Amino acid sequence: MSRYYERLKPYMEKAMALQTALTLFQWDNETAAPKEAGEYTSQVIGTLSDEYYKTYINDEVKYLLDKLAGKKEQEALSEQEKAIVKEIQRMDQQLRPVPAEEYKAFSTLTAKSSSIWAKAKADNDYKKFAPVLEEMIEYQKRFARYRKHGRQKLYDILLNDFEPGFNMEQLDIFFGKIKTELVPFIQEVEKKMDKVEKSYEYDRYPIEKQKEFCNWISSYLGFNFNRGILSESAHPFTTNLHNHDVRYTNHYTEEGIEDSIFSAIHETGHALYEFGVKDEYTLTPVGTGTSMGMHESQSRFFENVIGKSEEFWTPIYSRLVDLFPEQLKNTSVKDFIKGVNKSKPSLIRTQSDELTYPLHILVRYEIEKEIIEHGANVKSLPKMWNQKYKEYLGVEPETDTEGILQDVHWSTGDFGYFPSYALGSAVAAQIYYYMKSVMPLEEYLKEGNLLPIREFLKEKVHQYGKSKTTNEILKEMTGEEFTADYYIKYLKEKYQKIYNL
Amino acid sequence: MSRYYERLKPYMEKAMALQTALTLFQWDNETAAPKEAGEYTSQVIGTLSDEYYKTYINDEVKYLLDKLAGKKEQEALSEQEKAIVKEIQRMDQQLRPVPAEEYKAFSTLTAKSSSIWAKAKADNDYKKFAPVLEEMIEYQKRFARYRKHGRQKLYDILLNDFEPGFNMEQLDIFFGKIKTELVPFIQEVEKKMDKVEKSYEYDRYPIEKQKEFCNWISSYLGFNFNRGILSESAHPFTTNLHNHDVRYTNHYTEEGIEDSIFSAIHETGHALYEFGVKDEYTLTPVGTGTSMGMHESQSRFFENVIGKSEEFWTPIYSRLVDLFPEQLKNTSVKDFIKGVNKSKPSLIRTQSDELTYPLHILVRYEIEKEIIEHGANVKSLPKMWNQKYKEYLGVEPETDTEGILQDVHWSTGDFGYFPSYALGSAVAAQIYYYMKSVMPLEEYLKEGNLLPIREFLKEKVHQYGKSKTTNEILKEMTGEEFTADYYIKYLKEKYQKIYNL
Structure with missing residues (x-):
């Protein structure tokens, strides 16, 4: 004491x-x-x-x-x-280290900058956004400079805010592997993809029935409705007041079924993390998920790693078909799995598939380094963006709305945030291979027994909140530090298996 | 400055x-x-x-x-x-004047006392509640004593918290008139009431359609859905974050239609008050309704004074019939008005009608005086309650659940609160007669033109928030201070007119 x-x-x-x-x-x-x-x-x-x-x-x-x-x-x-x-x-x-008045001025700018961005995006008018973006960059660089010790790189300081313990040295290795291993693999996969049918996704699904299924699957995964609630919003998100009040939103449109289902699974992954934090930690500064990346690892583990596997859907697919018999009458569970995993390079990050997703982040990571470390001119960014999309994804935006203006993050000064999304997927894959080595994961999924999976994650990850870092958690669980190798391996094995590449 | x-x-x-x-x-x-x-x-x-x-x-x-x-x-x-x-x-x-530790101890008691009350009420066990009630009374008397100046009466101090400017001297006159004028009148009314049919209220009304009508009528009365929202809760209530975010709840059951409709009108009355507070006042200590009583005057003006009049329903009753053609096929607008105004002495305040309502408050006012001013023993209260109900309303509770345990207020230490409910009705009546003298109120209602009514209340009452007291508002509007006379007159005229007494 x-x-x-x-x-x-x-x-x-x-x-x-x-x-x-x-x-x-x-x-x-x-x-x-x-x-x-x-x-x-x-x-x-x-x-x-x-x-x-x-x-x-x-x-x-x-x-x-x-x-x-x-x-x-x-x-x-x-x-x-x-x-x-x-x-x-x-x-x-x-x-x-940041003077209070400067912080206040920055907050004032933040309060209005995202609506300026939204307007610019709606009008496809990057010029309207450019001055605000420039100001935001200046603030972030200045604030990082105030906090800088010795030879520390500015972008490392920003990265560290979202992912304590990570820096450019590691991320360069990580994204380097994505570039050398994944880019050619994706090109190979794409050749096969045109044959994959997913006509079910072009049917109409009544919203009330979608809600019924989404609520059910959330509960199936372990969402505790005595300690949490669901609602709706324009973009799905999860938040919590403490570990006994966890909330997420979903959104529904009649067109297609994948969006709402996989959002429900994704957000439930986030929610389980927050439910799992120890009671002693909740409502303290360490009472929440340890980092953006670790949080995203939990949502993506459920959404992609297990949630898009045949084993996961085997015991529950008939329930979906019962709700939508007409829409799914020609779709077997194998077809459904092929469909939900279909990969196609596209322009919009939030609509992209699991395989091409990291390339969207690669583009942003490289541009953020240019901005923060090499003083890239704000005017030059749209061109840079479009060139990188062409190089890595083979597609090129025709407008800035579907190019550099698509994400809100930079408008609120969140530089260094994007890499966490890709790290999350990689951490999920690393945890996945470890889990497979200590439990019959696929068997559990086929039996519809999610409890041991949830309990494992609670014990090894969730309970600690912020009291351990991502790397400490990984090291204590698997014996290894973070590595991108499992991620590459996972994506290759998964796509080879599903599509017999 | x-x-x-x-x-x-x-x-x-x-x-x-x-x-x-x-x-x-x-x-x-x-x-x-x-x-x-x-x-x-x-x-x-x-x-x-x-x-x-x-x-x-x-x-x-x-x-x-x-x-x-x-x-x-x-x-x-x-x-x-x-x-x-x-x-x-x-x-x-x-x-x-209240020592911080005592206030904290009181808050701690308050946090648990209402659940002890709820349990005692559910179990019809006054003995379980009595010790908490005694403690609450002690706190309230002690706190009032700390605040007392000179010969001030303790109960006057408490009354003043809810209704600034009011005291026992005035309330004794007010409730005296209710006793001498209203009690005999009600006995006379009751003789005619058995003949009033309201079979429509014993039908079933689908909840979705009730919601549709309630939302519509709220909007008809002037609820601004760009600056407010509706939700549901066990007991309807209105609250607001500021004058651009006003919220109320309703509750729905399939049995009967009156509850949800008149709750919607009542809560909309509260909401209009908060919408109407000046922008310069909102989010300041004077940015809300001036008192409990004045707030209740606004909700009851809409619910009872105009909302249960034939003029009000004349232009809109067909809309209700269109939604519920089967349920209302034998009920004319005149029948409906007779039905919704039907009076019958009963045991439960919250379910009582407009005419007998003040007698429920009279009982509580007299008991609160006994408690705070004359040291009435907590053990003696149930008997006192039952005797007064018998004397004033002619009915006697068989259990404490439907007697002294029915209201939450005393469990949270709110002594001096109840009189505001009755004052609210009286203020509404006083405003009503003044409005009739300066505008064609009944004509407006028959035309479905609510705007001049709302604008009048906004100008004369709502805009000021707490910057003027109830009495100042009444005096500036009508030239008179608060008086119970209009209230007695209003109730007599209304019931004589509807039922041809």
């Missing part, structure tokens, strides 16, 4: 309460709030965000953190307390 | 942001949150409530309020600023 830690606790409780309130406002905004509420509600959100910042960034907390960094104090802390102090220190190092 | 006021502003903004967050948590809890979230979410709510308290109750705010009370400073303030300072002073006087 440390008295400095005791003094830190009320700050932590206050910050967590404010953060939870902000999460609820965001959820409410996406799912319920009336159209014209925004202008007034954003004042409230601004004030609460400001309070959150001030709760951690002040002289007393700084003093306590310095004291708690000492060897004797560290010895007095439990493992959990150490992890919490470390996480608060991380936030402190992220926020304190 | 006062520099003291400028220094007060950040406290106010922070308090308003916290209060808005607390409102959102409450809304979410009633409409969306998963069943098992409560234990963790209540920690968050506890921390935010604590912060709210500390934001207003601290030395700096006390210092600023003292400075701002000075004559010179008052002169430097705008009308709006004066009203805001006055309201913060009122809260300060309410909270500061």
